[in-house]
Amino acid sequence: MKRALLLTVCFAWFMLGKPVDASAAQxxxxxxxxxxxxxxxxxxxxxxxxxxxxxxxxxxxxxxxxxxxxxxxxxxxxxxxxxxxxxxxxxxxxxxxxxxxxxxxxxxxxxxxxxxxxxxxxxxxxxxxxxxxxxxxxxxxxxxxxxxxxxxxxxxxxxxxxxxxxxxxxxxxxxxxxxxxxxxxxxxxxxxxxxxxxxxxxxxxxxxxxxxxxxxxxxxxxxxxxxxxxxxxxxxxxxxxxxxxxxxxxxxxxxxxxYKRVTIAKKGVYKIFPGVQAELEEPIELLMKKGEQAKLSNLVQIPRGKRPTATGIWTVSFDNEPIVATDVIIRQKR
Incomplete structure (x- = not known):
């Protein structure tokens, strides 16, 4: 009886714990x-x-x-x-x-x-x-x-x-x-x-x-x-x-x-360097699962020259692969 019970419990655990293959697709x-x-x-x-x-x-x-x-x-x-x-x-x-x-x-x-x-x-x-x-x-x-x-x-x-x-x-x-x-x-x-x-x-x-x-x-x-x-x-x-x-x-x-929709960068003004600011007009949001945010990096490309206002590019990369890029307003003090 004990042996039969043990086998039943193990079988039930196996059925509950086995990962489900979500697709029969090739x-x-x-x-x-x-x-x-x-x-x-x-x-x-x-x-x-x-x-x-x-x-x-x-x-x-x-x-x-x-x-x-x-x-x-x-x-x-x-x-x-x-x-x-x-x-x-x-x-x-x-x-x-x-x-x-x-x-x-x-x-x-x-x-x-x-x-x-x-x-x-x-x-x-x-x-x-x-x-x-x-x-x-x-x-x-x-x-x-x-x-x-x-x-x-x-x-x-x-x-x-x-x-x-x-x-x-x-x-x-x-x-x-x-x-x-x-x-x-x-x-x-x-x-x-x-x-x-x-x-x-x-x-x-x-x-x-x-x-x-x-x-x-x-x-x-x-x-x-x-x-x-x-x-x-x-x-x-x-x-x-x-x-x-x-x-x-x-x-x-x-x-x-x-996956959750996560705000990576809020709308607003960011200090890049002394005298240089980047303004995001819209937040950057991405689908992320637990633990993935640590693999993100941000890069702001600033156009050459000393114009007071210019357009740059804010790029977010995941595992060093760019996944989204958006325009950003660059303001520089002369």
């Missing part, structure tokens, strides 16, 4: 949406297929391409695009913003093709724009071969860099408007369409405000979600995760519980 990343700092991850830097998460960058590239907004005539090639579709008809004219809604909410490959042709002159030309923009934003492990995410052995990104894609895109006001939309009504001459965002968490989880779904046989289920809670903003990306909805909720809950 790779995942949780990043601070304001700084891009990695908060949690596994295989986050491994290049993998991302499927339709590609469309985050397609929309962002289109919106910042400089092309004039307006109607796009749907080509036969766009109308017959392989994969998920919003059922565009060849020869019809559709507003580009409508196509962007169809791209982000319904993952229309036909919409991706039409937008690419319009902004890039051809699909190939637009993919080059996507790649150039990726390089500009430091996405060194990301390669695009098409605007929709259809499988190609070279079309790869990482969980971390895909998270950065969503972070950069959400800084664009039009992208944010579209990506946070739960339902969009589109009407043409023949029908009225009610497009519901495929991202399930946007309809069921108050902290999930934007995101994108993806799937191909090669990539498996891919998912990106932008969460906001108590002024904390995080992005979760999972690649090849069969239980991605649960994983995103678990990882977001873990991040919100672990």
């Amino acid at each position: 790779a995942y990343a949780v990043i601070d949406a304001e700084t891009g700092r990695l908060l949690d991850g596994r295989n986050e830097d491994t290049p993998l297929p991302i499927a339709s998460l590609t469309k985050i960058w397609t929309a962002f590239t289109y919106l910042e391409s400089g092309v004039e907004s307006g109607e796009i005539t749907i080509s036969p090639a766009a109308a017959s695009s392989e994969g998920s579709s919003i059922y565009l008809k060849s020869g019809t004219a559709v507003q580009d913003k409508t196509l962007l809604y169809g791209l982000m909410l319904r993952s229309g490959n036909d919409a991706a093709h039409a937008l690419a042709e319009h902004a890039g002159g051809s699909v190939e030309g637009f993919v080059q724009l996507m790649q150039e923009k990726a390089i500009l934003h430091g996405l060194d492990r990301t390669v695009f071969t098409n605007p929709s995410g259809l499988h190609n052995e070279q079309h790869l990104s990482t969980a971390y860099e895909t998270g950065l894609m969503l972070r950069y895109a959400m800084e664009n006001e039009t992208f944010r408007e579209i990506a946070t939309t739960k339902k969009h009504v589109y009407q043409n001459e023949e029908n009225t369409y009610h497009w519901q965002n495929k991202h399930r968490l946007l309809h069921s989880e108050p902290t999930a405000v934007a995101g994108k779904t993806g799937f191909t046989k090669a990539a498996g289920r891919t998912l990106a979600t932008y969460f906001e809670k108590d002024r904390k903003k995080i992005i979760v990306v999972t690649l090849n995760d069969p239980d991605d909805w649960t994983t995103h909720l678990d990882l977001a809950d873990k991040a919100f519980s672990t």
